[in-house]
Amino acid sequence: MSRKILVGYDESAASRRALDFAVDRAKARGEGVLVAHVLEWSPYSFLTPEELEQRHTRRQEELARAEVRLMKPAIEQHAQSGVELTSLVKYGHVAETLCKLAETEDVSLVMIGRNGQTGLSSRLFGSVAGTLAQIAPVPVTIVP
Amino acid sequence: MNIRFPKAAAAALPLGLACATQAGAQGIDEAVNTVFANSTGWFVNFIFSSFPGTSFPWIVGWLVIAATIFTVYFGLIQFRAFGHALALVRGDYSDPNDAGEVSHFQALATALSGTVGLGNIAGVAVAVGIGGPGATFWMILAGLLGMASKFTECTLGVKYRNEYEDGHVSGGPMYYMTKGFAERGLGGGKILAVIFAIFCILGSLGGGNMFQSNQAHAQLANVLGDYPGWITGLVFAVIVFIVIVGGIKSIARVTERVVPFMGILYVTTALIIILVNYDQIGTAFGQIFRGAFTWDGAVGGATGALIQGFRRAAFSNEAGVGSAAIAHSAVKTNEPITEGFVSLLEPFIDTVVICTMTALVIIITGQLVTDPETGMFVLNEAGTAIETLSGNSGVALTSAAFSETFGWFRYILAVAVILFAFSTMLSWSYYGLKAWTFLFGEGQTKEIVFKVIFCLFTWIGAAASLGPVIDFSDAMIFAMAVVNIIALYCLMPIVKREMQSYLARLKSGEIKKFR
Numbered sequence: 056m057s058r059k060i061l062v063g064y065d066e067s068a069a070s071r072r073a074l075d076f077a078v079d080r081a082k083a084r085g086e087g088v089l090v091a092h093v094l095e096w097s098p099y100s101f102l103t104p105e106e107l108e109q110r111h112t113r114r115q116e117e118l119a120r121a122e123v124r125l126m127k128p129a130i131e132q133h134a135q136s137g138v139e140l141t142s143l144v145k146y147g148h149v150a151e152t153l154c155k156l157a158e159t160e161d162v163s164l165v166m167i168g169r170n171g172q173t174g175l176s177s178r179l180f181g182s183v184a185g186t187l188a189q190i191a192p193v194p195v196t197i198v199p
Numbered sequence: 200m201n202i203r204f205p206k207a208a209a210a211a212l213p214l215g216l217a218c219a220t221q222a223g224a225q226g227i228d229e230a231v232n233t234v235f236a237n238s239t240g241w242f243v244n245f246i247f248s249s250f251p252g253t254s255f256p257w258i259v260g261w262l263v264i265a266a267t268i269f270t271v272y273f274g275l276i277q278f279r280a281f282g283h284a285l286a287l288v289r290g291d292y293s294d295p296n297d298a299g300e301v302s303h304f305q306a307l308a309t310a311l312s313g314t315v316g317l318g319n320i321a322g323v324a325v326a327v328g329i330g331g332p333g334a335t336f337w338m339i340l341a342g343l344l345g346m347a348s349k350f351t352e353c354t355l356g357v358k359y360r361n362e363y364e365d366g367h368v369s370g371g372p373m374y375y376m377t378k379g380f381a382e383r384g385l386g387g388g389k390i391l392a393v394i395f396a397i398f399c400i401l402g403s404l405g406g407g408n409m410f411q412s413n414q415a416h417a418q419l420a421n422v423l424g425d426y427p428g429w430i431t432g433l434v435f436a437v438i439v440f441i442v443i444v445g446g447i448k449s450i451a452r453v454t455e456r457v458v459p460f461m462g463i464l465y466v467t468t469a470l471i472i473i474l475v476n477y478d479q480i481g482t483a484f485g486q487i488f489r490g491a492f493t494w495d496g497a498v499g500g501a502t503g504a505l506i507q508g509f510r511r512a513a514f515s516n517e518a519g520v521g522s523a524a525i526a527h528s529a530v531k532t533n534e535p536i537t538e539g540f541v542s543l544l545e546p547f548i549d550t551v552v553i554c555t556m557t558a559l560v561i562i563i564t565g566q567l568v569t570d571p572e573t574g575m576f577v578l579n580e581a582g583t584a585i586e587t588l589s590g591n592s593g594v595a596l597t598s599a600a601f602s603e604t605f606g607w608f609r610y611i612l613a614v615a616v617i618l619f620a621f622s623t624m625l626s627w628s629y630y631g632l633k634a635w636t637f638l639f640g641e642g643q644t645k646e647i648v649f650k651v652i653f654c655l656f657t658w659i660g661a662a663a664s665l666g667p668v669i670d671f672s673d674a675m676i677f678a679m680a681v682v683n684i685i686a687l688y689c690l691m692p693i694v695k696r697e698m699q700s701y702l703a704r705l706k707s708g709e710i711k712k713f714r
Contacts (some may be wrong), residue, residue, distance in 0.1 A: 098302030101455035104629035109531040112366035114299040146299030
C-alpha cells in the first residue's frame with residue numbers, strides 16, 4: 056500500500072486549492088490522496104435532553120450529508136487524474152483529528168488550505184493551519 | 200430539582216406561594232384551589248403522611264430503605280465504581296470512532312442540570328434551619344445511599360429503552376416496567392408503567408413546572424419589588440414555548456451552558472467563604488456530628504435532624520424517582536451499565552458536594568442563633584425552626600449567609616435561581632413528554648398538545664397561588680418513586696447480572712481503555 060497525502064477538506068475555496076495541489080503532488084510522487092473532513096465536535100459540550108435523544112440521528116445525517124455534498128464531488132472531480140483518492144469523515148477537534156490521522160494512516164504529508172484570517176479573531180481562536188504546523192508529526196504544506 | 204416542602208416546611212419558606220397571589224385572579228384561584236383540595240387532598244395527605252406515632256414521613260423512609268437495600272445488594276457499588284465512573288466521564292473508555300455520539304459527560308451534565316436547583320439552595324436552608332447542623336450529616340448519608348438507587352434505575356433505563364427506525368430513542372421507567380417485567384415473566388408491568396406515566400405527567404406539570412415558575416417569580420419580586428405574577432408567568436411561558444414548541448435550540452443551549460457555570464460559581468463562592476472563615480471549620484463539623492446524634496436544641500433533636508436531612512436529600516437529588524432514568528436512556532451505548540456508573544455521580548455532586556456547601560456556609564457564617572450560656576440553639580416563637588440572625592429561612596437564609604461575606608452575591612443568587620428553575624422546567628417538559636408519548640403514542644400533533652398544555656401551566660404557576668394544586672403535583676413526583684422502586688426491586692437481579700459481567704470483563708482487560 057502506497058503512502059498517502061492527507062488533505063484537510065471543507066467547502067472553502069482554499070481547501071479546494073489544497074486538494075488540487077495535493078493531487079498534483081501525489082501524481083508526481085506516486086502516492087495516494089486521503090481527503091478528510093472533520094466535523095467540529097467536543098464531548099464536553101452541553102446538550103438539552105431533546106438534543107441527547109436526537110444526537111444519534113443527527114450524527115447519521117451529518118455524516119451522510121458530508122459524504123454526498125463534500126466527499127463524493129471532490130473525489131469525482133479528480134477521478135481522471137489517475138491518483139487513488141480515498142475519503143474519511145471524522146468528528147473532533149479539527150487540527151488534533153488531522154494529526155491523529157497523520158499518525159495512524161501512513162501519511163507522508165499533510166496539506167491544508169488557509170483561510171487568511173489575520174488580527175484579533177485568529178489570535179483568539181487560533182487557526183487550523185497554524186496549529187497543524189506546530190503539532191503535526193509529518194511535514195505540513197499550507198496552500199494559500 | 201426542587202420540590203415544595205409540605206406543611207411545616209412550607210410555612211418556613213419566605214418565598215411561599217402567597218406572594219404570587221394576584222388580586223384579579225383570586226376568584227378563579229379560590230375556585231381551582233377548592234376543587235383541587237377537595238378531590239386530591241386525600242392523596243396528598245396519604246403521600247406525605249407519617250409513620251404512626253412519629254413525624255417521619257413514610258415516603259422518605261421508603262426512599263431511604265430502598266437506597267440502603269440497593270447499596271447492600273450491589274456491594275457498595277457507589278464506592279467501588281466511583282473511580283471508574285470518573286474515568287468514563289473523562290472519556291477514557293470512549294471509542295474515538297464513536298465521536299459525535301452523546302458522551303458520558305454530556306449525559307451527566309444534562310441530567311445534573313435537571314436536578315441541581317432550588318432544592319440545593321432553599322431546601323438545605325430549610326433542613327438546617329429546622330433540624331440544625333446535624334441535618335447535614337444525615338443529608339450527606341442519604342446522598343451517598345441514593346447513589347445506588349440512581350445506579351439501578353439508570354442502568355435499567357438504558358437497557359430497556361425503545362429504539363426507533365429513524366434512530367431516536369425513548370426510555371425510562373415506563374419502558375423497563377413493560378419490557379423488563381415481561382422478560383422476567385412477571386405480571387403487572389404494563390399497569391405499573393401506565394400508573395407511573397400518569398404520575399410523571401402530573402409531576403412534570405406541577406413540581407417540575409408550576410412550582411418552578413412560581414418560585415422564579417417570587418425571587419424576582421424579592422429583588423425587583425412586588426409586581427403581578429402573570430407578567431413573569433407570561434414571559435416564562437413564551438420563552439418555554441419558543442424553546443419546546445418552536446424548537447429554538449439557541450435559548451436552551453444558552454441555559455445548558457450557563458447552568459453548569461452557575462453551579463461552579465456557587466460552589467466556588469461557598470468554598471471561598473468557608474476558607475475565609477477557616478477557623479470555624481472545626482467547630483462547624485463538630486456541630487454537624489454532635490447534632491446528628493445528640494440533642495442540641497434543634498426542632499425534634501437528633502431525630503428531627505435525621506428527618507430533615509433525609510427529606511431534603513431525597514427531594515434534591517431525585518434518586519429513586521425515575522426521572523434520571525428518562526434522561527440517561529437517550530444515550531447511545533453498548534453497555535447500559537456504564538450509564539448506571541456515570542449516573543451514580545449525580546447524587547454525589549448534587550447532595551454530597553453542593554448541598555453540603557450550602558449547609559456549611561449557613562453554619563460557618565453563624566446564621567443560627569445559639570444561647571450564649573448553654574450553647575444550645577434558640578427556637579423561634581412558634582417553635583417550628585431555629586432562630587436566625589436575619590430572621591430568614593429558605594432561599595433568603597442562604598442569601599443572607601452568602602451576603603455576609605459577599606454583599607453582591609444576592610443578585611447572582613437571584614439570577615442562578617431563575618436559570619436553575621428554567622433548566623429544571625426544560626428537563627421536566629421532556630420527562631412529561633416521554634410519559635405522554637408512552638400513553639398516547641409518538642406523533643407530532645400529540646407532542647404539541649402536551650407542550651402547549653405545559654406552557655399553559657408555566658403561566659398559571661407564576662400567576663396564581665395554587666397551593667393545593669402544587670401540593671398535589673409534588674405528591675405525584677413522590678408517587679412516581681413508589682411505583683418506580685417497586686419496579687427496581689423486581690428488576691435488580693438483571694442489573695446485578697449486567698454489573699458482574701461488566702466488572703469481570705473490565706478486570707480481564709476485555710473492556711479496553713482508549714487512552
